[in-house]
Amino acid sequence: MAPKKGILARLDAGEVVIGDGGFVFALEKRGYVKAGPWTPEATLEHPEAVRQLHREFLRSGSDVMQTFTFYASDDKLENRGNYVAQKFSGQKVNEAACDIAREVADEGDALVAGGVSQTPSYLSCKSEADVKAIFKKQLDVFVKKNVDFMIAEYFEHVEEAEWAVQVLKGSGKPVAATLCIGPTGDLNGVSPGDCAVKLVKAGAQIVGINCHFDPMTCLETMKLMKAGLEAAKLKAHLMVQPLAYHTPDCNHQGFIDLPEFPFGLEPRVLTRWDMHKYAREAYSLGIRYIGGCCGFEPYHIRAVAEELAPERGFLPPASEKHGSWGSGLEMHTKPWVRARARRDYWEKLAPASGRPFCSSMSHPDSWGVTKGHADLVQQKEATSEQQLKDLFQKQKENTSH
Structure with missing residues (x-):
């Protein structure tokens, strides 16, 4: 070889x-x-x-x-x-x-x-x-x-x-x-x-x-x-x-x-x-x-x-089971699905979430911790119950802000 x-x-x-x-x-x-x-x-x-x-x-x-x-x-x-x-x-x-x-x-x-x-x-x-x-x-x-x-x-x-x-x-x-x-x-x-x-x-x-x-x-x-x-x-x-x-x-x-x-x-x-x-x-x-x-x-x-x-x-080999831009759908039983076997359909599609009350954006956590902060310090022991309680409280305070 x-x-x-x-x-x-x-x-x-x-x-x-x-x-x-x-x-x-x-x-x-x-x-x-x-x-x-x-x-x-x-x-x-x-x-x-x-x-x-x-x-x-x-x-x-x-x-x-x-x-x-x-x-x-x-x-x-x-x-x-x-x-x-x-x-x-x-x-x-x-x-x-x-x-x-x-x-x-x-x-x-x-x-x-x-x-x-x-x-x-x-x-x-x-x-x-x-x-x-x-x-x-x-x-x-x-x-x-x-x-x-x-x-x-x-x-x-x-x-x-x-x-x-x-x-x-x-x-x-x-x-x-x-x-x-x-x-x-x-x-x-x-x-x-x-x-x-x-x-x-x-x-x-x-x-x-x-x-x-x-x-x-x-x-x-x-x-x-x-x-x-x-x-x-x-x-x-x-x-x-x-x-x-x-x-x-x-x-x-x-x-x-x-x-x-x-x-x-x-x-x-x-x-x-x-x-x-x-x-x-x-x-x-x-x-x-x-x-x-x-x-x-x-x-x-x-x-x-x-x-x-x-x-x-x-x-790639996997494309043997995937028609270009949905062309495999041409073999589908349902005519409305066959009609999707084209590039412009998939390029223009804006997928729905299916979640009626789902927000479009989130509010990220912003704890602002990085190298050297006590919350990140390495420890061999498993996280304790008290440490978890402290984190829950801090998260609650961050959310209230």
């Missing part, structure tokens, strides 16, 4: 690289991940579920199998009563994730990306050396398993992302870095343009945005990052992996502040046709690594692959 073309070779050639979608949300809905800790022990407890989701993304057009290692650092795996660090260890979780991702990637022309994300240690104001040691421990597994490239993703503070990039560069492998920020910048107020500059100077060859905001908001942030890089005369490939939820009412910290997070977000899910628009606008902006994060299911990725099929020169 000929060696696969690497991530930078693909991007340097102008190829579209389609990422995968969201794992923690998809597997939580399927009963394999617990909401709250959002940690990936399913790689050991339910490897068949993780493997199947990888396969569905591959079949839908994904060029990258990102290891299911989100929040798989030891400090997170023991935070607030989590049992995973003691029962399995972060190393075992990460090793299993790499093995599963490689197995599926080798079923196609996909690459394996090892991923690290923000840590409770950083939010608890531990030292740069302590935080970097956590990343290094994860990196050792990725190097041992010989992943194809690295991703530092889901960082609210660019400083921590810089530390992650600096560690990941030690692998000698290409490094991508994405922040979960909006147009207003990171939680310390660093602008998107300045964030992009900092990430490239730290050593990232691919930079961008993931999670926390919907595709259109993320693309607005990407425009600012691109402008920042151009002003600084720096070059990097651009990458975007947004939410699959409409979040126009989010504030600075994104969808986790929405009252619907995480169990009432379904009315906000983007349709496959929304994904066509997202993919085209991302491509037009010059972004060539286009994927998704929380809420992205395989059919969303298929829509991205179908929209960009003219540029890629092929359709």
